[in-house]
Amino acid sequence: MASRFLKLSVLLQKYRAPLLIASCGGVFTANMFYHVFPDSSYRQLYQAWHKGEPVVLSEKLESVFQQVLKDFGISSAKNFSAFASFGFHPVGAGVPWLPAGAQIGIPANFNSTTDDLSGITNRNIFISGKTVDWSSEAGSALKEALVFSAEAQKFAIAREVARLQSGGPVLTAAVAPFCLGGVWVYSVVLKQVFGLHGGPMLMRGAVNIVALGIGAVSYFLTSDALSQWIDYSSDKRAAGMSREYARGGVEFYDKILSRNKMLRSLMGQKGEEMYAPSGNLFPAHVLQLKHTPYTSRREGILALMKEEKA
Structure with a gap:
């Protein structure tokens, strides 16, 4: 057994x-x-x-x-396409400059208006095993x-x-391989520092x-930091297109925070574990930093509006 392990170590060292x-x-x-083949995945x-x-997807x-693509200055829309998705806000995947392009899912509730709520009320939503009663105070x-x-719909699509x-x-996608390469660098440096190569x-x-272990910690920290930077950057680009988009961004995050507060109340103990009293999300696990706070994303758009107004 030791002989096999030694041979494997020599092989790994030779072809590292x-x-x-x-x-x-x-x-x-x-x-x-799934970003290269978004349509099939x-x-x-x-x-x-x-x-x-x-x-x-409705007309x-x-x-x-x-209209969002036009406002974004995307002359050729062939690399962007939309489909009807489940959930309550847009999601997206893909890379526009690759052959398959990018796909953005737009949920059914975006069909709804204050005068026509059919995109919401004709759906059954289960929370803690119970169907939401839309006529109740919490449901309303x-x-x-x-x-x-x-305006909020355009912003939500524009940020994607x-x-x-x-x-x-x-x-x-580059974070994981970057940190994997870092593991090898850490290993070589530590062995060099402590003279353990032989x-x-x-x-x-x-x-x-x-x-x-250092590589794993680096991955979690880098992944979260990059995710937050991308979120803030996307918000800034979307809100920076016009005053209309910026107002839509503030409303969009106001609505998300309100929704999460209601879910926290309706879901009981599980809701308290998932959502903060402010409406932000709690970390999915101990090693993960906080999700990009919706409150700070909203504040970032408000700050941008103040800068443009000044």
């Missing part, structure tokens, strides 16, 4: 550069897969269905989507939080367009474990 390149390339490819995951058939929302408050003005157009998916195998193994 090609193996490192192949590993980093494999991780990057895996992370980019991401869209299938988020596509809205009704009575066993995929929901077709109204298709028109809004095309949640319903109001799910209705967005045309901004994120995808700026290569957000590529940057996000030392006992046990000590070298311990150093490798330490390097792996």
Whole structure:
């Protein structure tokens, strides 16, 4: 057994550069897969269905989507397409400059207006195993939080367009292979510092474990920091297109915060674990930093409006 382990160690040491390149390339490819083929992966995951058939995006929302692309200065819309998704706010994947382009999912509640709530009230939403009663006080408050003005809808779509157009998916996918390469660098540097290149195998193994731990921490910190930077950058680009988009951004985050406060109340203990009293999201796990706070994203847009007004 020890002999096999020694042979494997020698093999890894001999071909470490090609193996490192192949590993980093494999991780990057895996992370980019559903962005390279969004139509057959991401869209299938988020596509809205009704009575066993995929929901077709309404003419109204298709028109809004095309208007956002026009406002963004995208002359050729062939690399961006929209579909009807489930959920309550737009989602997106893909890279516009690749052959498959980018896909943006727009939810059914974006069809709703204060005068016509059919995009919301004709859906059954289960919270803690119970269907939401839209006529109740809590249901009415949640319903109001799910209705967005045309300005807020445009902003919500525009921030996804901004994120995808700026290569957000590529940057996000590059974090893991970058940190994986960092593990090898940490390992080499630590062994060099402590003079362990020719030392006992046990000590070298311990150093490798330490390097792996540093790499894991680097991944979580870098991934979260990059995610927040992309979120703020996308908001700024979307809100910076016009005063109308900026107002829509403030409303959009106001509505999300209101919705999350209602969900916190309706979901009981689970809601308190997921949502802060302010409406922001709590971290998914201990090693993850806070999600980009909706309150600070809203404040960022307000600050941008003040700068433009000054």
